[in-house]
Amino acid sequence: MSMFDRTLEYIDQLQHANTAAAVCERLLGVTSGFGLAALMAGTVPQPGTPRSQQKDHVLLCDWPGEWLERYVARNYVDHDPVVSHMKQLQAPFQWREASQAIVIDKSSDEVMGDAREFKLRDGLAFPLVTLDGQIVMVSLG
Template sequence: MSRRSLDQTLEITRSIDRARSPADIAEALLFTGARFGFERVLAGTMPAPGSTRSQQLAHVLLADWPDEWARRYFSHGYLFADPAIRRVRAVGGPFLWSELELDCAEDAAARRVMNEAGEFGLRAGFTVPLAMLDGAVAGFSLAGERVELPPAMRGALTLIGSYAVARCVQLASPVDAARRRPPRLSPRETEALQWAAEGRTEGEIAEAMGISEHGVDKHMRVARRKLGTRNRTHAVAEAIRLGLVR
């Protein structure tokens, strides 16, 4: 790693260390990753095979994925067909998604997941498998439409990903959660999150709640702000983890 890369890595790890919410971490990561074409980030521990949608979402630590893609991904059980997740479970080294071509060529379900991800601007990515101290396995991914990652930066992003996941785990720990206290959500904000946790679209949530889609968006925006998250998927994950919805 060059001196410049080291300085950049130390700078972002300091930003992550100062983060007080997952949204802060995502912002720091994407600010750094933008120079390589990364526009999205996702991190989480691996749920057990056969886990329900809510159980899968509870394992999400960091999410800045397109909401519609995340809804489809978890509703259709794509996590168990995703070739990147299979690589993560094997806990090998970090990899570019372009290295999954052989896996996709031999597996129609895996190919479908990656092709559909591309429809949402997630055509290229870099994933870091991580073995946790408690025996759990986690994955950290950065993605975008077009990515150019110099080989020399793979090590730096691996270190940054490890640090980001560790900080997310720390923020989600019972001690830290108790210190931060769960936010007070209104009944309508909680209801909107509950429907979202069940995989409903904005239109379906609006119909169930008897309000407009604009009203749903307003409730979700306030809930995201209170939970310290950047999008619907991560708001639902945080709400499940804090016991605010099931």
């Protein structure tokens, strides 16, 4: 089977995924071979968005459950260097680039340190634009 045929087959599998979990499973089936075994995709909440509303921005999630709970409970979205870098760059980058590109404060350093506790040491982030023009941040770790 040619690479083009495999790509078409993969696209077909994604189109027939009936749940967000099935989409995550298919995406991670490809990326895990490159060491990217966790996935989060969603719109970025505005700074100060109440914690109770932050999960409403999540479209796809295959992060460790405890990490997501900690991330929301500690309001890490407002201090995450990956999120900050995405807002500025709006182009693909490695997480380590985000830590190098912005001034790391105590809160930003805490986010990245806590992520490492959940084996999320490095990753790749990139933006996608929805049909209605919203930016969705995709992050693979």
